Amino acid sequence: MKIATYNVNGVNGRLPVLLQWLKESAPDIACLQELKAPEEKFPLQAINDAGYEAIWHGQKSWNGVAILSKVGKPAEIRRALPGDSEDMHSRYIEADVAGIRIGNLYLPNGNPAPGPKFDYKLAWFKRLHAHAKKLLAEDIPVILLGDYNAIPTEMDVYKPESWVKDALFFPETREAYAKLVALGWTDALRKMHPNEKIYTFWDYFRQAYARNAGLRIDHLLLSSHFDKKLIAAGVDSHVRGWEKTSDHAPTWIEIKPVAKPRTS
Numbered sequence: 001m002k003i004a005t006y007n008v009n010g011v012n013g014r015l016p017v018l019l020q021w022l023k024e025s026a027p028d029i030a031c032l033q034e035l036k037a038p039e040e041k042f043p044l045q046a047i048n049d050a051g052y053e054a055i056w057h058g059q060k061s062w063n064g065v066a067i068l069s070k071v072g073k074p075a076e077i078r079r080a081l082p083g084d085s086e087d088m089h090s091r092y093i094e095a096d097v098a099g100i101r102i103g104n105l106y107l108p109n110g111n112p113a114p115g116p117k118f119d120y121k122l123a124w125f126k127r128l129h130a131h132a133k134k135l136l137a138e139d140i141p142v143i144l145l146g147d148y149n150a151i152p153t154e155m156d157v158y159k160p161e162s163w164v165k166d167a168l169f170f171p172e173t174r175e176a177y178a179k180l181v182a183l184g185w186t187d188a189l190r191k192m193h194p195n196e197k198i199y200t201f202w203d204y205f206r207q208a209y210a211r212n213a214g215l216r217i218d219h220l221l222l223s224s225h226f227d228k229k230l231i232a233a234g235v236d237s238h239v240r241g242w243e244k245t246s247d248h249a250p251t252w253i254e255i256k257p258v259a260k261p262r263t264s
Contacts, residue, residue, distance in 0.1 A: 035063070
């Protein structure tokens, strides 16, 4: 089974790119971030025509997350990260798909930092930490994936010194990500590529993609149920080179099938 995460940076404006990638890569489950579209503008018909069912949580002009599946319609659990009833940003959606609990997230950027946006980022991370801990306690197969807007280590960024004043690389951000993983999650991409410079994002400016001046900020975190089921992990970096593409590239894992839970 192939499961992917992709910050599309506008699902309607980048729809041809998304559909081309879905046809080429054929993930069984694809989680999208930054839809930048209200609920009614999600291109469901095009997604269905590509062979996928979908659930989504949209927001006009900003944010937005979706779960696409061709292995059964996602059974939605929640469409907001617990812990702040006043947070109206569409940054999280969770569902059961093919025996797996999928949590698709778009963590706040946090810039400019320090400031209110960075405070919001850290508060969101704290809420994610609490929810992730509860998910692990349920002892079910879980994957938390998406755009974390967090550069874990110096290995995950081209020229780390250029990012020391960015919220994605602040010590507090790296510490929050490390604490999250330490709960018992496996960073799939790093697990399969422990010593490789591997990126998932390249800025539109300064020919970043041509120079491979990237960042690794899109992550797939796996519960221990996948310790012996993870087969491969990678980045479809060539998609970043397509015309009118996102500044992120699709990031994916391949796993052995998970046994579906028994129904009474």
